[in-house]
Amino acid sequence: MTAQRTAIYPGTFDPVTNGHIDLMQRAVQLFDRLVVAVALNPKKSPLFPQEQRVQFIVDATEGLANIEVVPFNCLLTEFAQSKNAKAIIKGLRAVSDFEFELQMGLMNRNLDEKMETLFMIPSQEYSFLSSNLVKEIAGLGGNIANLVPPGVNQRFKEIKS
Amino acid sequence: MTAQRTAIYPGTFDPVTNGHIDLMQRAVQLFDRLVVAVALNPKKSPLFPQEQRVQFIVDATEGLANIEVVPFNCLLTEFAQSKNAKAIIKGLRAVSDFEFELQMGLMNRNLDEKMETLFMIPSQEYSFLSSNLVKEIAGLGGNIANLVPPGVNQRFKEIKS
Amino acid sequence: MTAQRTAIYPGTFDPVTNGHIDLMQRAVQLFDRLVVAVALNPKKSPLFPQEQRVQFIVDATEGLANIEVVPFNCLLTEFAQSKNAKAIIKGLRAVSDFEFELQMGLMNRNLDEKMETLFMIPSQEYSFLSSNLVKEIAGLGGNIANLVPPGVNQRFKEIKS
Amino acid sequence: MTAQRTAIYPGTFDPVTNGHIDLMQRAVQLFDRLVVAVALNPKKSPLFPQEQRVQFIVDATEGLANIEVVPFNCLLTEFAQSKNAKAIIKGLRAVSDFEFELQMGLMNRNLDEKMETLFMIPSQEYSFLSSNLVKEIAGLGGNIANLVPPGVNQRFKEIKS
Amino acid sequence: MTAQRTAIYPGTFDPVTNGHIDLMQRAVQLFDRLVVAVALNPKKSPLFPQEQRVQFIVDATEGLANIEVVPFNCLLTEFAQSKNAKAIIKGLRAVSDFEFELQMGLMNRNLDEKMETLFMIPSQEYSFLSSNLVKEIAGLGGNIANLVPPGVNQRFKEIKS
Amino acid sequence: MTAQRTAIYPGTFDPVTNGHIDLMQRAVQLFDRLVVAVALNPKKSPLFPQEQRVQFIVDATEGLANIEVVPFNCLLTEFAQSKNAKAIIKGLRAVSDFEFELQMGLMNRNLDEKMETLFMIPSQEYSFLSSNLVKEIAGLGGNIANLVPPGVNQRFKEIKS
Numbered sequence: 001m002t003a004q005r006t007a008i009y010p011g012t013f014d015p016v017t018n019g020h021i022d023l024m025q026r027a028v029q030l031f032d033r034l035v036v037a038v039a040l041n042p043k044k045s046p047l048f049p050q051e052q053r054v055q056f057i058v059d060a061t062e063g064l065a066n067i068e069v070v071p072f073n074c075l076l077t078e079f080a081q082s083k084n085a086k087a088i089i090k091g092l093r094a095v096s097d098f099e100f101e102l103q104m105g106l107m108n109r110n111l112d113e114k115m116e117t118l119f120m121i122p123s124q125e126y127s128f129l130s131s132n133l134v135k136e137i138a139g140l141g142g143n144i145a146n147l148v149p150p151g152v153n154q155r156f157k158e159i160k161s
Numbered sequence: 162m163t164a165q166r167t168a169i170y171p172g173t174f175d176p177v178t179n180g181h182i183d184l185m186q187r188a189v190q191l192f193d194r195l196v197v198a199v200a201l202n203p204k205k206s207p208l209f210p211q212e213q214r215v216q217f218i219v220d221a222t223e224g225l226a227n228i229e230v231v232p233f234n235c236l237l238t239e240f241a242q243s244k245n246a247k248a249i250i251k252g253l254r255a256v257s258d259f260e261f262e263l264q265m266g267l268m269n270r271n272l273d274e275k276m277e278t279l280f281m282i283p284s285q286e287y288s289f290l291s292s293n294l295v296k297e298i299a300g301l302g303g304n305i306a307n308l309v310p311p312g313v314n315q316r317f318k319e320i321k322s
Numbered sequence: 323m324t325a326q327r328t329a330i331y332p333g334t335f336d337p338v339t340n341g342h343i344d345l346m347q348r349a350v351q352l353f354d355r356l357v358v359a360v361a362l363n364p365k366k367s368p369l370f371p372q373e374q375r376v377q378f379i380v381d382a383t384e385g386l387a388n389i390e391v392v393p394f395n396c397l398l399t400e401f402a403q404s405k406n407a408k409a410i411i412k413g414l415r416a417v418s419d420f421e422f423e424l425q426m427g428l429m430n431r432n433l434d435e436k437m438e439t440l441f442m443i444p445s446q447e448y449s450f451l452s453s454n455l456v457k458e459i460a461g462l463g464g465n466i467a468n469l470v471p472p473g474v475n476q477r478f479k480e481i482k483s
Numbered sequence: 484m485t486a487q488r489t490a491i492y493p494g495t496f497d498p499v500t501n502g503h504i505d506l507m508q509r510a511v512q513l514f515d516r517l518v519v520a521v522a523l524n525p526k527k528s529p530l531f532p533q534e535q536r537v538q539f540i541v542d543a544t545e546g547l548a549n550i551e552v553v554p555f556n557c558l559l560t561e562f563a564q565s566k567n568a569k570a571i572i573k574g575l576r577a578v579s580d581f582e583f584e585l586q587m588g589l590m591n592r593n594l595d596e597k598m599e600t601l602f603m604i605p606s607q608e609y610s611f612l613s614s615n616l617v618k619e620i621a622g623l624g625g626n627i628a629n630l631v632p633p634g635v636n637q638r639f640k641e642i643k644s
Numbered sequence: 645m646t647a648q649r650t651a652i653y654p655g656t657f658d659p660v661t662n663g664h665i666d667l668m669q670r671a672v673q674l675f676d677r678l679v680v681a682v683a684l685n686p687k688k689s690p691l692f693p694q695e696q697r698v699q700f701i702v703d704a705t706e707g708l709a710n711i712e713v714v715p716f717n718c719l720l721t722e723f724a725q726s727k728n729a730k731a732i733i734k735g736l737r738a739v740s741d742f743e744f745e746l747q748m749g750l751m752n753r754n755l756d757e758k759m760e761t762l763f764m765i766p767s768q769e770y771s772f773l774s775s776n777l778v779k780e781i782a783g784l785g786g787n788i789a790n791l792v793p794p795g796v797n798q799r800f801k802e803i804k805s
Numbered sequence: 806m807t808a809q810r811t812a813i814y815p816g817t818f819d820p821v822t823n824g825h826i827d828l829m830q831r832a833v834q835l836f837d838r839l840v841v842a843v844a845l846n847p848k849k850s851p852l853f854p855q856e857q858r859v860q861f862i863v864d865a866t867e868g869l870a871n872i873e874v875v876p877f878n879c880l881l882t883e884f885a886q887s888k889n890a891k892a893i894i895k896g897l898r899a900v901s902d903f904e905f906e907l908q909m910g911l912m913n914r915n916l917d918e919k920m921e922t923l924f925m926i927p928s929q930e931y932s933f934l935s936s937n938l939v940k941e942i943a944g945l946g947g948n949i950a951n952l953v954p955p956g957v958n959q960r961f962k963e964i965k966s
Contacts, residue, residue: 005166005191026277030166030248043780075784087191092280094421095578098259099738105282106772111786116187119253119280121266124607128428136365140397142433204619236623255904256739260577267611272625285768289911297848301880303916327488327513348599352488352570409513414602416743417900420581427604438509441575441602443588446929450750458687462719464755526941558945582899589933594947649810649835670921674810674892731835736924742903749926760831763897763924765910 006085007118010037010076014046015152016057017134019126023091024061026120033066035083040073047135048155060149077112092119093127167246168279171198171237175207176313177218178295180287184252185222187281194227196244201234208296209316221310238273253280254288328407329440332359332398336368337474338379339456341448345413346383348442355388357405362395369457370477382471399434414441415449489568490601493520493559497529498635499540500617502609506574507544509603516549518566523556530618531638543632560595575602576610650729651762654681654720658690659796660701661778663770667735668705670764677710679727684717691779692799704793721756736763737771811890812923815842815881819851820957821862822939824931828896829866831925838871840888845878852940853960865954882917897924898932 009027013020013036028034038054046053050071057069072079080088088108090101098119105117129147138144138156145153170188174181174197189195199215207214211232218230233240241249249269251262259280266278290308299305299317306314331349335342335358350356360376368375372393379391394401402410410430412423420441427439451469460466460478467475492510496503496519511517521537529536533554540552555562563571571591573584581602588600612630621627621639628636653671657664657680672678682698690697694715701713716723724732732752734745742763749761773791782788782800789797814832818825818841833839843859851858855876862874877884885893893913895906903924910922934952943949943961950958 029275030277030279075781075786077786092259092263094425095256095259096418096421096740098253098256099740102253102282103738103772103774103777106285107777107781109282110772110790111781114190116191117282118191121263121270121278124267124610127607127610128425128432130425133425133429137397137429137433142397142399146432236620236625238625255908257579257901257904260579264577264611264613264616268616268620271611271629272620285771288768288771289908289915291908294908294912298880298912298916303880303882307915351597352599352601414581414585416747417578417581418740418743420575420578424575424604428607431604436512438513439604440513443585443592443600446589446932449929449932450747450754452747455747455751459719459751459755464719464721468754558942558947560947579901582901586899586933586935586938590938590942593933593951594942673919674921674923736903736907739900739903742897742900746897746926750929753926758834760835761926762835765907765914765922768911 004033005031006033006035006083007031007087007089008035008037008076008080008083008085009089010039010072012039012041012044012046012131013053013057014041014044014131015048015053015134015148015155016060017126017129017131017148018146019091019093019122019129020057021060021149022123022126023089023120024067025064027089028064028066031066031087033068034089035085036061036067036069037072037076037079038069040071056149056152056155059151075111077108077115080115081112086114086116088115088117090117090119091122093122165194166192167194167196167244168192168248168250169196169198169237169241169244169246170250171200171233173200173202173205173207173292174214174218175202175205175209175292176214176295176309176316177221178287178290178292178309179307180252180254180283180290181218182221182310183284183287184250184281185228186225188250189225189227192227192248194229195250196246197222197228197230198233198237198240199230201232217310217313217316220312236272238269238276241276242273247275247277249276249278251278251280252283254283326355327353328355328357328405329353329409329411330357330359330398330402330405330407331411332361332394334361334363334366334368334453335375335379336363336366336370336453337375337456337470337477338382339448339451339453339470340468341413341415341444341451342379343382343471344445344448345411345442346389347386349411350386350388353409355390356411357407358383358389358391359394359398359401360391362393378471378474378477381473397433399430399437402437403434408436408438410437410439412439412441413444415444487515489516489518489566490514490570490572491518491520491559491563491566491568492572493522493555495522495524495527495529495614496536496540497524497527497531497614498536498617498631498638499543500609500612500614500631501629502574502576502605502612503540504543504632505606505609506572506603507550508547510572511547511549514549514570516551517572518568519544519550519552520555520559520562521552523554539632539635539638542634558594560591560598563598564595569597569599571598571600573600573602574605576605648677649675650677650679650727651675651731651733652679652681652720652724652727652729653733654683654716656683656685656688656690656775657697657701658685658688658775659692659697659778659792659799660704661770661773661775661792662790663735663737663766663773664701665704665793666767666770667733667764668711669708671733672708672710675731677712678733679729680705680711680713681716681720681723682713684715700793700796700799703795719755721752721759724759725756730758730760732759732761734761734763735766737766809838810836811838811840811888812836812892812894813840813842813881813885813888813890814894815844815877817844817846817849817851817936818858818862819846819849819936820853820858820939820953820960821865822931822934822936822953823951824896824898824927824934825862826865826954827928827931828894828925829872830869832894833869833871836871836892838873839894840890841866841872841874842877842881842884843874845876861954861957861960864956880916882913882920885920886917891919891921893920893922895922895924896927898927
């Protein structure tokens with residue numbers, strides 16, 4: 001018998017993109033349970049309220065087993081401990097991602113020496129994608145249908161009209 | 162019941178350093194079995210024969226459960242499949258590591274679309290350490306006792322005398 | 323007979339620097355027409371109004387043939403299409419520029435698969451220069467006369483007094 | 484009337500990959516003539532002779548108009564001048580590419596102040612691809628059919644058997 | 645007889661961390677006098693007033709000889725000249741630090757061609773540490789006792805209660 | 806009274822370039838004595854013998870006071886100790902330099918915890934310059950007169966004829 005393996009995938013997800021969803025689909029293959037943790041993150045002044053950001057992900061991952069989407073507003077390491085997770089998952093698109101995430105990973109290890117950060121490679125097809133870029137393009141009237149889940153695209157259309 | 166999770170940690174390990182051992186200790190906590198795969202890698206003209214490189218790791222990981230150290234000389238993705246592994250583990254020390262490993266990870270995904278690469282953060286205390294640097298310092302008579310397992314240090318002393 | 327080749331050089335230009343002007347001088351040699359496109363960019367809270375930013379460039383490029391300076395406030399790819407341009411020009415000073423511009427270039431290709439981004443190397447003598455740094459130094463009373471066109475320098479002097 | 488615009492795309496191309504071909508297809512859209520310049524480059528000990536490397540590209544670009552494939556073995560800036568080219572084209576996949584190519588671009592500008600280097604973004608689908616990686620994978624028996632033109636793939640098969 | 649060597653170590657220090665203190669301890673070994681220059685920096689909206697930021701450093705460096713902690717609010721090169729310093733000291737943790745600091749160093753050389761910037765390596769144990777991260781963790785109730793001097797830790801506790 | 810401050814500037818210098826000379830001129834302003842340490846470095850298969858590489862630098866720095874040029878072939882930290890130096894000087898041109906030099910600096914601190922590495926910024930005008938590039942261009946018949954000291958340029962001319 002083997003222990004249940006839980007991993008945490010944290011982020012602001014404002015809003016979730018197809019790149020995030022791709023990573024979730026990859027990560028659930030490697031662990032027994034994946035907890036997607038949606039940060040409140042008031043300092044970033046998110047466009048969508050936390051509740052809405054959670055719901056976007058719940059809708060977009062409907063068919064995926066072993067996934068749990070939850071809001072949080074505390075230290076990530078404490079939240080991970082409360083979920084009995086031993087690993088934090090992060091996607092790495094670029095060098096600038098890497099340096100920031102390395103810093104965060106070392107800080108999280110400083111706060112909890114047993115907490116490992118695992119970096120995964122998103123699909124190449126989404127390597128240029130970020131939530132900020134999606135918002136910028138949508139704000140200028142560009143088409144984001146192939147960049148975000150249908151529910152997110154729909155919401156942007158409602159905002160505009 | 163959950164499936165057994167196997168990960169592969171590949172490298173030339175010429176020779177294994179304390180940084181590699183640290184990563185192995187972290188990785189065995191996250192998976193049910195860790196296969197350390199020692200590449201033949203004739204193009205790099207290794208200082209130590211493959212067999213010796215395997216033995217160094219076997220000796221240095223004696224106390225670790227769920228670890229298997231094996232030589233290989235084929236495509237990494239094929240080797241990983243033969244071990245029923247779904248994930249390749251790599252340590253990331255620096256940006257230059259990251260770019261090379263990202264390239265390899267994408268190529269491995271091209272060869273086997275189900276094979277994920279997971280990057281882990283080595284202990285900060287070994288972030289400057291590499292097999293090449295160890296060989297260079299030992300070659301100039303420097304002390305490497307705190308950089309490699311005892312068996313490797315001993316072997317360098319025998320070479321010199 | 324060959325077709326007319328138009329390239330777009332977009333930016334906020336708040337304000338234009340000698341580094342930007344150097345790049346314009348290089349780019350007009352390579353294309354039949356260069357359209358300098360000055361973005362409204364309200365999110366960056368520019369110091370100078372868009373109209374003023376356009377005028378600074380018009381004044382500084384007076385002697386250059388085949389150059390057109392225009393304001394815009396829409397998706398860059400749509401603007402480029404309206405100008406019949408097939409290439410977007412960007413200057414690359416540093417790795418951080420590169421990663422951001424690579425992301426933008428891939429996004430623009432996603433929005434218009436025929437739109438190429440061409441990165442050019444600014445003169446070494448201006449490799450440290452940015453609009454933000456110019457504003458910071460001028461704000462602290464530093465001399466920017468060798469960093470910006472005369473009209474921009476003059477305007478900063480008027481602001482101060 | 485406008486002048487004819489010629490650009491040079493230099494490299495060792497040992498062998499040409501689908502990533503190189505993709506870049507050629509993009510570059511011929513932007514210039515009136517593209518000269519693919521295949522360097523002798525004895526220091527890199529190429530696997531294929533220069534003549535063969537030229538032929539691979541000639542075969543793979545058969546349908547492309549306005550392209551010329553030629554060997555060279557001199558200073559790139561002198562070769563470009565002899566072809567009346569004002570621009571050197573290079574593909575940028577990663578930060579490490581960028582730094583090396585920036586250095587080369589500045590050196591080439593030092594040797595000929597009118598010679599501009601233009602960096603282009605290869606297709607994302609080939610961002611992990613390099614001639615060295617192709618040779619390594621083919622050497623280990625991996626499938627490279629989707630990474631190189633048919634002629635190159637065929638030649639690797641002949642070598643192996 | 646040799647001249648007195650003065651170096652400047654500038655920053656916002658909002659607040660000073662153990663990483664900054666480690667760098668000060670290293671720098672005072674190399675120069676006859678080290679001037680720690682605390683910038684007003686209103687654009688960054690510091691959490692602590694300039695006076696308080698100076699005091700934190702004064703308290704934390706009590707045992708160090710040849711160190712002077714002073715506020716400043718002008719061009720760094722002018723401030724350095726007023727202190728008769730020929731070198732600016734900066735710590736480099738990561739590539740992103742490096743690019744920004746390289747830009748600043750070149751700009752400062754542009755403003756004063758005799759002013760050299762010297763980059764030093766902070767202790768590995770603090771390579772992930774930044775003032776912003778400290779504020780973020782303290783804001784979420786995390787323990788920062790091993791990341792900042794005692795006086796800073798005490799002040800954060802007072803803020804919270 | 807203040808102590809004499811000695812710094813070491815190590816390298817292979819195969820051959821010395823104007824970029825190296827520029828850095829020496831800057832470094833001697835900051836320390837009482839600068840020891841230029843020319844490594845034997847057989848692994849790099851230098852083009853010029855160590856003795857010749859030393860002589861090139863001696864000739865090019867004739868007018869500079871407080872500089873000493875010496876060959877060495879041992880651990881750098883041991884050599885620095887023998888010269889009573891507390892600091893190693895390195896030039897940083899690019900991110901790739903930075904990562905390699907950071908690794909070396911941390912390793913040297915591991916071998917001697919009192920040994921600091923100081924990174925300096927070379928003149929922008931030489932930021933693209935390296936000994937390898939000089940050899941490559943000279944080998945292809947290019948003009949290197951503005952890249953190296955006169956003695957080095959002369960020697961390349963003799964080799965060619």
